[in-house]
Amino acid sequence: MNKTDTYTPTECKKFILPVRDVIDLIGGKWRLPIIIALSFKIHRFKELERQIEGITPRMLSKELKELEINGLVNREVFNTMPVSVQYSLTEYGKSLDKVIETMRDWGLTHRNKIISE
Amino acid sequence: MNKTDTYTPTECKKFILPVRDVIDLIGGKWRLPIIIALSFKIHRFKELERQIEGITPRMLSKELKELEINGLVNREVFNTMPVSVQYSLTEYGKSLDKVIETMRDWGLTHRNKIISE
DNA sequence: TATACTACTATACTAAAGTATACCAGTATA
DNA sequence: TATACTGGTATACTTTAGTATAGTAGTATA
Numbered sequence: 001m002n003k004t005d006t007y008t009p010t011e012c013k014k015f016i017l018p019v020r021d022v023i024d025l026i027g028g029k030w031r032l033p034i035i036i037a038l039s040f041k042i043h044r045f046k047e048l049e050r051q052i053e054g055i056t057p058r059m060l061s062k063e064l065k066e067l068e069i070n071g072l073v074n075r076e077v078f079n080t081m082p083v084s085v086q087y088s089l090t091e092y093g094k095s096l097d098k099v100i101e102t103m104r105d106w107g108l109t110h111r112n113k114i115i116s117e
Numbered sequence: 118m119n120k121t122d123t124y125t126p127t128e129c130k131k132f133i134l135p136v137r138d139v140i141d142l143i144g145g146k147w148r149l150p151i152i153i154a155l156s157f158k159i160h161r162f163k164e165l166e167r168q169i170e171g172i173t174p175r176m177l178s179k180e181l182k183e184l185e186i187n188g189l190v191n192r193e194v195f196n197t198m199p200v201s202v203q204y205s206l207t208e209y210g211k212s213l214d215k216v217i218e219t220m221r222d223w224g225l226t227h228r229n230k231i232i233s234e
Numbered sequence: 235t236a237t238a239c240t241a242c243t244a245t246a247c248t249a250a251a252g253t254a255t256a257c258c259a260g261t262a263t264a
Numbered sequence: 265t266a267t268a269c270t271g272g273t274a275t276a277c278t279t280t281a282g283t284a285t286a287g288t289a290g291t292a293t294a
Contacts, residue, residue: 202240242287
C-alpha cells in the first residue's frame with residue numbers, strides 16, 4: 001500500500017479486494033491442480049479426473065464451471081461418439097502463470113527457510 | 118511449470134506445494150487485513166481489533182499466532198500497566214509485499230476486465 | 235466499591251468447503 | 265444381453281473455517 005494513502009478500514013478493504021479476488025480464483029483445494037494441468041496441455045473431462053488424483057467428478061465439474069465463468073478456462077464440446085469435451089486455458093488464464101510463478105518463488109524460499117531452522 | 122518436466126500427478130503436486138504454502142499463509146478471511154495493517158505500522162492487539170472491522174479477539178489471536186509461527190509477525194510484550202503487546206511484520210513478512218503487489222496488479226486487471234464485459 | 239482498561243481464552247455454535255455414493259442418457263463392444 | 269465408455273448430476277454427509285458470547289487476571293480510575 002502506498003504509505004501516503006489515508007489509512008482507514010475502508011481504504012484497507014479497497015486495497016485488499018483485488019488481492020482477495022486472486023486468492024478466491026486460485027484458492028481452494030482443486031483450483032491450482034486444474035490450472036496447472038491445463039497449463040501443460042488441453043484435457044478432456046475424464047483425463048483431468050484421472051490426472052488429478054483424488055478429485056471427484058462433482059468437484060471437477062464445479063470448479064471447471066467457476067473457472068469458465070471467470071474467463072480462465074475454455075470449454076469445447078465435440079460431436080464424437082461418445083461425446084468429448086475439451087478444456088483449455090484461455091490466454092487470460094495463461095496470464096496467471098506469472099502470478100503463480102511469483103508466489104512459487106516466494107514459497108520455495110519459505111520452504112527452505114522453514115527447513116533450515 | 119517447465120514443460121520439459123515429467124508430467125505425473127506426483128510432479129504436479131510437488132510443483133504446487135510452494136504455491137499452496139503462500140495461499141495458506143495469506144488466505145482465509147483475516148490474514149490479509151492483518152498483514153496489510155501491520156505493513157502500515159506496528160500495532161497493539163486492541164489497535165488491530167479496532168482497525169480490522171468485524172474481527173473477533175478469538176480470530177485475531179489465532180491468526181497472529183499462526184503468522185508468528187510462520188515467521189511473518191513479531192510479538193513483543195512490554196511491562197507497562199496494563200501490559201501492552203506490540204505486533205510488527207518481520208523483514209521476512211515484509212518480503213511478502215512484492216508477492217501481494219503482483220497478485221494485486223493481476224486482480225485489478227481482472228476487475229477491469231469483468232466490469233468492461 | 236464499581237467500572238474500565240489490557241490481552242487474551244473457553245465453549246458452543248453456524249456456515250462454508252469438500253467428500254462419498256449412487257445415478258443419468260446415449261452408444262459401442264464382448 | 266451385460267458391461268463399459270463418455271461427461272456429467274443429485275443427495276446426503278463430514279470436515280473445516282469462522283462467529284457469538286461470555287469470561288479471565290491484574291491494575292487503575294471515579
